[in-house]
Amino acid sequence: MAGFGEPGATPVEASGMTVGVVAARWHAELTDHMVERAVAAAAACGARATVARVAGSVELPVVAQALARRCDVVVALGVVVRGATAHFDYVCRSVTDGLTRIALDEGKPVAHGVLTVDTIEQARDRAGLPDSAEDKGWASTIAALDAALAVRQVATSANQRVGFGA
Structure with a gap:
């Protein structure tokens, strides 16, 4: 966790929007709270949430894609703790690549709220618990809704000419 530069997570006006939340069941004491x-x-933000649970973080992208097809935004939540093998790297790469591809293929924001940490203590510090420094469940949702509003703004202004030829 960088600990600096976060833009803040103030609610945005997103009445009528739908949020698909998919979360891993690994580290349930943290993911349940997230x-x-x-x-x-x-x-x-005035949005309605739908929640789906999966076994682990590797399974997040396929359900995130299904949610992206029926929701305005998707928030993927999980906890991956580094171990003594390369498994951490494979899981993190798979999840990140999958969620990014879904966002681009579906044209909808997909928030990456998967905590990728060295220790469970680092995860606890980011999971939004009362003594946590960060709240990734909250912040990821606000970020996704904010991005969806920006996409809508770009789409509605697409008919306006911009640039040198305007």
Whole structure:
């Protein structure tokens, strides 16, 4: 965690939007709380949340894609803790590449709220618990909704000419 530069996670006006939240069941004591915070953030923005659970982080992208086909935004939540093998690297790459591809293929924001950490203590510090420094469930949801609003703004202004030929 960098600990600096975060833009803040103030609710945005997203009434009528839908948020698909998909979360891994690994490290449930943390992911359950992250889901609660994501749903609370959606409600604070006036959006409606749908929640789906999967076994682990590798399974997040396929369900995220299904949610992206019926929701305005998707928030993927999980916890991957580095171990003694290369498995951490494979899981993190798979999840990141999958979520990025879904966002681009579906043209919808997909927030990467998967905590990729060296220790469980680092995960606890980012999971939005009362003593946590960060709240990734909340922040990821706000970021996704903010991006969806930006996409809508670009789409509605697409008929306006911009640039040198305007």
